[in-house]
Amino acid sequence: MEYRRLGASGLAVSEIAYGNWLTHQEPGCVTAALDAGITTFHTAAAWGGGAAEEAYGRAFSGLRRDDLVLCTGVFWPDGPGPNDAGLSRKHLYASVESSLRRLRTDHIDVYQLMRYDHRTPLAETFLALSDLVRQGKIRYTGTAEWTATQLLDAHTEATRFDVPLVSNQPHYSMLWRVPEAQVLPTCDRIGLGQFASIPLAQGVLTGKYAGAAVPPGSRAERPGPVAPVLRPDLLERVGLLRGVADGAGVTMAQLALAWTLQNPSVSATVTGARTPDQIRENAKAGGTVLGYDTLTQVDELLGSFIQTDPRLVWSPPSP
Secondary structure, three states: OOEEEOOOOOOEEEOEEEEOOOOOOOOHHHHHHHHOOOOEEEOOOOHHHHHHHHHHHHHOOOOOHHHOEEEEEEOOOOOOOOOOOOOOHHHHHHHHHHHHHHHOOOOEEEEEEOOOOOOOOHHHHHHHHHHHHHOOOEEEEEEEOOOHHHHHHHHHHHHHOOOOEEEEEOEOOOOEOHHHOOHHHHHHHHOOEEEEEOOOOOOHHHOOOHHHOOOOOOHHHOOOOOHHHOOHHHHHHHHHHHHHHHHHOOOHHHHHHHHHHOOOOEEEEEEOOOOHHHHHHHHOOOOOOOOHHHHHHHHHHHHHHOEOOHHHOOOOOOO
């Protein structure tokens, strides 16, 4: 496993980060991640009604806390009340306390603002974050799926309130290159590193949906982002990537993960797993260098299926 600095900060993160959004199934996944050299773990307060954070809390029990980079986030509703969502001062304070309790820790390394809150003044959010930093409850802050303009505004407020804003987490993969036009250059300019999320395109880039077959129990059986990309013409092109992966000496999943890491703006790529074996396979993408010929083949095969429109950065209205 290789490690990179997160943006302009001094924080080192593992190139492969483990996220337990929907796929944390076995307790052995965290052990396998640690054994593979993964030190960076992602979750959010709302995932599974808090169950995702609780799973990490159990898995990290007894481990040396300073060996971990623990990232959790806030925005989505994590309770039934009108103040149980968004980035208001009230919700940030309540959500941080709940996250700390579920994670069984006294601090969060990177506290992520999972979406932009159109209903809360940005100054209110960053003043609250500043207080939480001074209280020692969070070490750094980050954003997720913010537009370039929103990131510039966040940088202004972070500077004003002396908040260590160090990262952004965009959807970024071989198929979804939307951040490249505006978000990544902006982040480079203001010193934010990228946690690339959904690098496997919800499993599509692993080749498991070849022939549009839907494996039993997979996410494609549920309503969500996978089904719209299960197009036979796209899946045919993705299937051709197997030859590219073979030529590079990696699996299709490793190819997709390593592809994101070839971008110097990316500090780590965040992937989930259902089993320890998947974690071990994914971790091997760390440190993988893809040659120019391999990258060119990827571009040529995916061609018009690559999405680049910068207007598609997703920052929905607040809940």
